[in-house]
Amino acid sequence: MSILVNKNTRLVVQGITGREGTFHSTQMIEYGTNVVAGVTPGKGGQWFSTDNKKVPIFDTVKEAVVATDANAALIFVPARFAVDAIYEAADAGVDLVVCLTEHIPVLDMIACRAYLDTLSVRLIGPNCPGLLTPGEAKVGIIPGSIAIPGNVGVVSKSGTLTYEVIDALTKLGIGQSTCVGIGGDPIAGTNFIDVLALFEEDPATEQIVMIGEIGGNAEEQAAAYIAQHVTKPVTSFIAGRTAPPGKRMGHAGAIVEGKSGTAESKVEALRAAGVRVADNPDDIAKIVAERR
Amino acid sequence: MNLHEYQAKRLFAEHGVPIPNGDVASTPAEAREIARELGGKVVVKSQVLIGGRGKAGGIKLANNADEAEAVASQILGMSIKGFQVNKVLIDQQSPGGIDQEIYLAVLIDRAKRRPMVMASAEGGMDIEEVNERSPEKIFRVYIEPALGVRGYQTTYLASAMDLPRELWRDFHKIVAGLYSCFKANDASLTEINPLVITGTGKLMALDGKMSIDDNGLYRQPKLAEMRDVDEETAAEKEARLNGINFIQLDGNIGCMVNGAGLAMATMDVVKKFGEAYNCAPANFLDIGGGAKAEQVATALRLILSDKSVKAVLINIFGGITRGDEVAKGIIEALAQVQTDVPMVVRLAGTNAAEGMAILADSEMETAVTLSDAAQKAVAAAKGAM
Numbered sequence: 001m002s003i004l005v006n007k008n009t010r011l012v013v014q015g016i017t018g019r020e021g022t023f024h025s026t027q028m029i030e031y032g033t034n035v036v037a038g039v040t041p042g043k044g045g046q047w048f049s050t051d052n053k054k055v056p057i058f059d060t061v062k063e064a065v066v067a068t069d070a071n072a073a074l075i076f077v078p079a080r081f082a083v084d085a086i087y088e089a090a091d092a093g094v095d096l097v098v099c100l101t102e103h104i105p106v107l108d109m110i111a112c113r114a115y116l117d118t119l120s121v122r123l124i125g126p127n128c129p130g131l132l133t134p135g136e137a138k139v140g141i142i143p144g145s146i147a148i149p150g151n152v153g154v155v156s157k158s159g160t161l162t163y164e165v166i167d168a169l170t171k172l173g174i175g176q177s178t179c180v181g182i183g184g185d186p187i188a189g190t191n192f193i194d195v196l197a198l199f200e201e202d203p204a205t206e207q208i209v210m211i212g213e214i215g216g217n218a219e220e221q222a223a224a225y226i227a228q229h230v231t232k233p234v235t236s237f238i239a240g241r242t243a244p245p246g247k248r249m250g251h252a253g254a255i256v257e258g259k260s261g262t263a264e265s266k267v268e269a270l271r272a273a274g275v276r277v278a279d280n281p282d283d284i285a286k287i288v289a290e291r292r
Numbered sequence: 293m294n295l296h297e298y299q300a301k302r303l304f305a306e307h308g309v310p311i312p313n314g315d316v317a318s319t320p321a322e323a324r325e326i327a328r329e330l331g332g333k334v335v336v337k338s339q340v341l342i343g344g345r346g347k348a349g350g351i352k353l354a355n356n357a358d359e360a361e362a363v364a365s366q367i368l369g370m371s372i373k374g375f376q377v378n379k380v381l382i383d384q385q386s387p388g389g390i391d392q393e394i395y396l397a398v399l400i401d402r403a404k405r406r407p408m409v410m411a412s413a414e415g416g417m418d419i420e421e422v423n424e425r426s427p428e429k430i431f432r433v434y435i436e437p438a439l440g441v442r443g444y445q446t447t448y449l450a451s452a453m454d455l456p457r458e459l460w461r462d463f464h465k466i467v468a469g470l471y472s473c474f475k476a477n478d479a480s481l482t483e484i485n486p487l488v489i490t491g492t493g494k495l496m497a498l499d500g501k502m503s504i505d506d507n508g509l510y511r512q513p514k515l516a517e518m519r520d521v522d523e524e525t526a527a528e529k530e531a532r533l534n535g536i537n538f539i540q541l542d543g544n545i546g547c548m549v550n551g552a553g554l555a556m557a558t559m560d561v562v563k564k565f566g567e568a569y570n571c572a573p574a575n576f577l578d579i580g581g582g583a584k585a586e587q588v589a590t591a592l593r594l595i596l597s598d599k600s601v602k603a604v605l606i607n608i609f610g611g612i613t614r615g616d617e618v619a620k621g622i623i624e625a626l627a628q629v630q631t632d633v634p635m636v637v638r639l640a641g642t643n644a645a646e647g648m649a650i651l652a653d654s655e656m657e658t659a660v661t662l663s664d665a666a667q668k669a670v671a672a673a674k675g676a677m
Contacts, residue, residue, distance in 0.1 A: 012324070015426075037343060067573075079507065079510075080510065087360055103506075103507045104507060105505055105507045105508035105511075106400060106505050106507065106508075107407075107475065107478060107505070107508065109436060110400070110405055110406065111437050111438075113405055114405070114436075114437070114438075129611070140300065141611060141612060142611070143610075143611045143641065143642065146641065156553070157553065158551065158552065158553020158554065158557075159551045159553065159558050159581070159611065160549075160550055160551030160553065160554040160609045160611060161551060161553035161554040161556075161609075162553070162556060162675075163609050163611050163641060164557075164609050164640070167609070167640065167641070171510045182346040184552060184553065186400065187400075187401045187402065211553070213421050213552075213553055213556060214556070216402040216403070217402070217403055217404075218402075221403065224375045235619070237557070239556035239557045239560060240559075240560070241551050241563070242541075242543060242556075242559045242560050242562075242572070242573055243556060243559070243576070244539075247539050247576075248506075249537075249539065249552055249555070249556050249576055250537040250551075250552025250553075250555060250556075250576070250578040251552045251553070252505075252506075252507060253402070254552060254556070255554075259420060259424075278566060280560075280561055280564060280662075281557050281561070281662060282561075282661055282662055282663045289659045
């Protein structure tokens with residue numbers, strides 16, 4: 001078992017013929033993800049081919065869904081067109097939309113999230129590395145080679161820092177149920193609490209790793225949720241203890257504004273909720289191993 | 293990106309927010325001329341992108357054009373928290389003085405995922421202080437983008453703050469204007485502190501602050517041109533133009549990392565192991581996903597341009613970024629920049645082994661884990677101090 005993506009995921013890739021779209025679609029197909037369709041407006045009727053698979057390309061997501069029964073969409077579309085791509089996927093009726101694109105204006109995401117909340121669709125991202133259920137499906141760019149199937153659920157705002165943690169878990173022989181990158185933007189489609197709830201429900205997940213960072217108060221809200229609703233052990237790390245206030249640390253959402261969004265406040269809230277918070281990302285895998 | 297006060301106020305005025313008459317000067321003579329046109333009684337305000345201008349002596353009153361010139365010559369060229377004053381705003385003084393100071397801002401509430409209007413009758417001071425001392429004096433309403441600012445919302449704010457009733461209609465126009473300015477310009481903050489009631493009984497925005505969402509700048513060409521290059525260091529500017537996320541800090545260990553989260557974590561670990569030896573990160577640097585050798589070379593050059601850097605830590609976890617590309621970039625950079633600064637390299641993930649092979653001939657220390665790398669970088673910096 002797993003959450004959100006698995007071997008029944010039928011994926012349509014928006015922007016499949018672009019440079020990034022082509023490279024990562026090939027990687028996903030090689031990993032075994034069931035990529036059933038691609039979308040590039042103006043290229044409908046062509047094929048996306050890898051050594052072992054041919055995937056039909058459509059002009060619109062709607063046509064792709066009708067023809068192939070796709071139930072999840074992955075967006076590799078530049079920032080100016082990415083919000084449109086999210087709306088298109090949501091309106092086409094898929095259950096899950098994953099948007100990797102960085103640099104979407106925050107006011108666009110506010111309107112987008114408000115619209116999505118009126119539908120029964122889940123958005124992961126934007127500005128995220130996507131999801132990976134080891135051995136079943138990779139929807140995004142998390143390197144498949146560093147993960148093995150297992151029972152630790154990983155949820156994170158970060159990309160490479162998450163790879164680091166997955167890699168360390170794998171090196172200790174600890175596999176993962178699903179790894180979810182929720183992204184580093186101020187307004188996200190899915191937050192920590194949503195994913196914590198799914199991991200809590202998932203019988204295959206026995207422990208949870210949650211990687212947060214400075215900015216906003218999603219980690220504090222997650223801590224309150226954990227205290228009330230999560231019975232599985234949670235191990236955490238918060239990046240950005242040394243970040244100066246008022247500076248955006250790469251991610252649009254990673255900023256300490258005045259006294260809000262500090263690492264100290266997040267660490268304190270999580271510890272108060274019974275979460276083990278590592279001071280050093282190298283310690284996360286060790287803590288998980290101890291708690292098995 | 294942050295705008296100067298005069299830029300923010302001009303944008304507010306475009307949306308119907310009343311501001312004092314005034315103009316910007318770069319020389320004392322210009323200041324004199326502007327003050328003369330405004331009738332003499334003015335306030336001379338330094339235009340720098342940092343708070344606390346008043347306390348630093350960067351805001352002064354003048355009673356006539358001569359005084360305005362004299363005050364402008366004191367303020368122009370002064371340094372406020374490291375920012376040099378190149379421009380002053382000359383504003384007419386509030387007519388009849390100031391009866392009351394109000395705080396008013398539009399910003400984004402991330403948890404509620406809505407723009408929020410924040411108002412307080414305790415204006416004129418740092419809102420963070422008000423929030424700490426008397427949070428019950430700050431009032432908030434949330435804006436549904438499809439609906440905009442509604443009359444009942446501003447009535448609530450005006451009533452909660454005990455504004456004189458004859459000003460409620462004008463207050464509504466100002467809040468609606470500040471929100472429409474926020475929305476039209478892809479702002480993440482529009483703030484008036486203080487919004488005053490003048491001695492003649494009118495509302496007026498005496499100060500203005502505005503931050504723009506960088507991700508919206510592509511559709512705001514007019515704002516993109518307003519970027520004040522003085523706000524960033526030369527290295528930060530070069531980084532921005534090369535697609536590198538770089539923030540200068542005041543430590544002594546340069547960090548080059550791929551990915552923002554890992555870059556922050558690397559800084560944290562450097563601080564953790566370095567604290568006892570006066571070692572701290574000299575910068576935040578994320579070379580981005582899929583960086584090529586050239587970008588890596590630029591990044592390394594930027595780090596080494598900071599003379600307080602005593603050691604460099606390179607931490608790359610390859611996903612899209614390939615270890616061999618990074619290694620080539622390092623070799624390229626070292627060919628361009630002659631340096632004695634010791635370096636510690638850790639490559640993991642995609643093509644890490646190939647990258648390490650490329651670096652084998654250089655005299656770089658290598659590390660397996662992040663902790664190992666940070667400890668070696670601290671030791672190297674200590675040795676060089």
